[in-house]
Amino acid sequence: MLVVTWNVNSLRARLPRVLELLARHRPDVVCLQETKCRHDQFPLAEIAAAGYAAAHHSAGPWAGVALLVRAAPSAAPPDGADPGDGPSAAAGPDGSLHDTVVGLSGEPVVEEARWLEATVAGVRVISTYVPNGRSLDSPEFPRKLAFLEAAARRIGTLRAAGMPIILAGDLNIAPQDRDLYDPAVFADGTHVTNEERSRLAAIEKAGGLLDAYRHRHPETQQFTWWDYRAGHFHKGLGLRIDLVLISASLAPRLRECGIDRDFRKGPRPSDHAPLLVRLDD
DNA sequence: ATGGCCGTCTGTGACGGA
Numbered sequence: 001m002l003v004v005t006w007n008v009n010s011l012r013a014r015l016p017r018v019l020e021l022l023a024r025h026r027p028d029v030v031c032l033q034e035t036k037c038r039h040d041q042f043p044l045a046e047i048a049a050a051g052y053a054a055a056h057h058s059a060g061p062w063a064g065v066a067l068l069v070r071a072a073p074s075a076a077p078p079d080g081a082d083p084g085d086g087p088s089a090a091a092g093p094d095g096s097l098h099d100t101v102v103g104l105s106g107e108p109v110v111e112e113a114r115w116l117e118a119t120v121a122g123v124r125v126i127s128t129y130v131p132n133g134r135s136l137d138s139p140e141f142p143r144k145l146a147f148l149e150a151a152a153r154r155i156g157t158l159r160a161a162g163m164p165i166i167l168a169g170d171l172n173i174a175p176q177d178r179d180l181y182d183p184a185v186f187a188d189g190t191h192v193t194n195e196e197r198s199r200l201a202a203i204e205k206a207g208g209l210l211d212a213y214r215h216r217h218p219e220t221q222q223f224t225w226w227d228y229r230a231g232h233f234h235k236g237l238g239l240r241i242d243l244v245l246i247s248a249s250l251a252p253r254l255r256e257c258g259i260d261r262d263f264r265k266g267p268r269p270s271d272h273a274p275l276l277v278r279l280d281d
Numbered sequence: 282a283t284g285g286c287c288g289t290c291t292g293t294g295a296c297g298g299a
Contacts, residue, residue, distance in 0.1 A: 228286035
């Protein structure tokens with residue numbers, strides 16, 4: 001099973017690149033963040049035409065998360081078929097979306113669209129977009145911490161239910177200093193504080209989860225986000241803030257985990273690159 | 282590293298992103 005997470009920074013602006021990703025990698029599951037569209041703007045028809053069912057949590061110009069699941073070839077909708085128009089849309093062999101949950105219980109700002117769950121092939125898959133936090137003295141920062149605490153509670157509940165978990169998304173935390181191009185630049189900023197890192201660790205502990213990229217590549221410095229400005233991508237100045245956390249029970253199936261930097265290049269790229277995780281079937 | 286960018290909206294610049 002190939003799982004991809006990608007902060008697309010507007011799904012409408014990025015749709016050609018998303019379709020390119022689906023065609024190139026044919027992932028089984030895609031977790032998207034920052035879709036930035038109203039519910040009625042979500043491009044269900046184009047995604048269905050590419051052979052994917054979708055569930056989404058859309059709230060207008062900010063945030064927004066989605067899950068795409070590859071349909072079986074025989075289950076592809078015929079020409080003119082209604083692709084469906086909501087989180088209940090489903091398709092796939094073992095790739096159906098079941099028991100979709102929209103939103104995170106206890107999240108501080110309910111009207112933001114930052115958390116979406118579904119069961120795919122016996123795995124509880126979550127696409128999340130954690131608040132940025134802006135700055136340490138901003139009211140957004142305690143909201144970020146509260147969101148992370150709510151996520152830990154929810155993950156603990158899901159673990160107790162017994163199904164393996166894949167929590168994927170833009171966590172907006174660099175887990176270690178090796179996940180930053182220069183720790184000094186971020187010394188007084190968000191994304192690196194003990195408050196954030198300890199809450200990320202609490203999520204991992206609550207779920208029995210591990211960071212798939214770091215598990216597979218214990219020492220490598222590689223990034224998933226680069227500022228659009230100042231040529232940072234071409235200078236190699238980025239952060240690793242997009243993560244896939246998997247249940248320890250899935251770790252023996254972890255074949256590979258990598259970042260496709262090609263999608264940070266080319267026409268109209270997102271400022272994030274997709275992170276790919278392959279699990280043996 | 283001071284900063285350079287890109288996306289949204291009913292906009293003609295402000296704001297958010299990290």
